[in-house]
Amino acid sequence: MMLQLTQAVGRLGTESAFQVLARAQALAAEGKDIINLGIGQPDFRTPEHIVEAGIQALRDGHHGYTPANGLPVLREAVALDLEKRHGAAVDPDCVVVVPGGKPTMFFAVLMFGEPGAEILYPNPGFPIYESVIKYSGATPVPIALEEEKGFAFDAETVLGQITENTRLIIINSPANPTGGVTPRAEIDKLVAGLPDHVAILSDEIYSEMLYDGREHVSLLQYPEIRDRLILLDGWSKTYAMTGWRMGYAVWPEALVETVQRLCINDHSCVNAAAQHAGLAALTGPKDEVLRMVAEFDTRRRFIVDALNDLPGVRCADAAGAFYAFPNIEGTGLTAQAAQDLFLNEAGVATIAGTSFGAWGEGFVRLSYANSLENIEKAVDRIRAVL
Numbered sequence: 001m002m003l004q005l006t007q008a009v010g011r012l013g014t015e016s017a018f019q020v021l022a023r024a025q026a027l028a029a030e031g032k033d034i035i036n037l038g039i040g041q042p043d044f045r046t047p048e049h050i051v052e053a054g055i056q057a058l059r060d061g062h063h064g065y066t067p068a069n070g071l072p073v074l075r076e077a078v079a080l081d082l083e084k085r086h087g088a089a090v091d092p093d094c095v096v097v098v099p100g101g102k103p104t105m106f107f108a109v110l111m112f113g114e115p116g117a118e119i120l121y122p123n124p125g126f127p128i129y130e131s132v133i134k135y136s137g138a139t140p141v142p143i144a145l146e147e148e149k150g151f152a153f154d155a156e157t158v159l160g161q162i163t164e165n166t167r168l169i170i171i172n173s174p175a176n177p178t179g180g181v182t183p184r185a186e187i188d189k190l191v192a193g194l195p196d197h198v199a200i201l202s203d204e205i206y207s208e209m210l211y212d213g214r215e216h217v218s219l220l221q222y223p224e225i226r227d228r229l230i231l232l233d234g235w236s237k238t239y240a241m242t243g244w245r246m247g248y249a250v251w252p253e254a255l256v257e258t259v260q261r262l263c264i265n266d267h268s269c270v271n272a273a274a275q276h277a278g279l280a281a282l283t284g285p286k287d288e289v290l291r292m293v294a295e296f297d298t299r300r301r302f303i304v305d306a307l308n309d310l311p312g313v314r315c316a317d318a319a320g321a322f323y324a325f326p327n328i329e330g331t332g333l334t335a336q337a338a339q340d341l342f343l344n345e346a347g348v349a350t351i352a353g354t355s356f357g358a359w360g361e362g363f364v365r366l367s368y369a370n371s372l373e374n375i376e377k378a379v380d381r382i383r384a385v386l
Helices: 016-029 048-059 072-086 102-112 127-136 155-161 184-193 223-228 253-266 272-283 287-308 335-344 372-385
Strands: 095-098 118-123 139-144 166-172 199-203 229-234 247-250 364-367
Touching: 016 335, 048 272, 072 095, 072 247, 072 272, 095 102, 095 253, 102 127, 102 166, 102 199, 102 229, 102 247, 102 253, 118 127, 127 139, 139 155, 139 166, 155 184, 199 223, 223 229, 287 372, 335 364, 335 372
Parallel strands: 118 139, 118 166, 166 199, 199 229
Antiparallel strands: 095 247, 229 247
């Protein structure tokens, strides 16, 4: 090809879950029976009152642009919801509604990432973190999440990785792909030792999906870092609204104008009807959310026990989100080989741990956002090929 693209575009990575999804769909189109435990989205329908709110918004004529940062009534509802869940007051003017979670990641990294800068991120972790850090020209510095520590970060280790060039730290708890939840003691240590020149992006998109009485510790609960804290959350996982593309972030007051300009340059605003659906989600009944989390918990208990019963496999307990991250080193397979074997021979879509960074070697990710019946079949198929 004669066209010359920028070096920055060449540094962009991808999210392998979508590649595996495409391969799984192609196999299914050929007539193969595929069970998809790869993609990270709830298998439930969006609760009906939320759907109806979106439909009604269209009928009522909400067809135009909205403010770049989101409808005022929606931002107020976000602030009230966060205060209710985390006990922390939030200024609605610091809330910015965006189409999903990724724009917040991209905007935060673009603000702080450039050649010579360093950005710390979880590894194994959501692959877009490393991708956009590399795109910005900054140096990605992995925070190693280890199985023996429940895939929680060690605050002393993280603080020891900070240099004068560190601009931003990304943390994610409950975590994708591991399901790990970092305890309050480690977050306390991190906040206490965080230098003034370092911002922090806390990805809390799975904050309402915890099990066995685990505690979610929101970084909003630490007023001493609010002037450099970016909190990421949204509707996709909690309300089974992945396709609605609804996310939000709470930004430091000093950065709000900058992020609004990024919104205007990037996407103008979020779909108007979807924002009305998001409002209904926050202000309406939570019965369906609780039901979904209870069902995820049932599946979690089954899949962790079942994976631990497989030859050459061990699986740490999943504390949050809807992922199991079993260690498959005992099978003699690499992460990629296991992914390929399970898909091509067993008809089960999983994601290689290396799709989430180098520290994911020896692991695969299975999403239990699928029916218990399908999960049982999937594990039986994996057992057969192993």
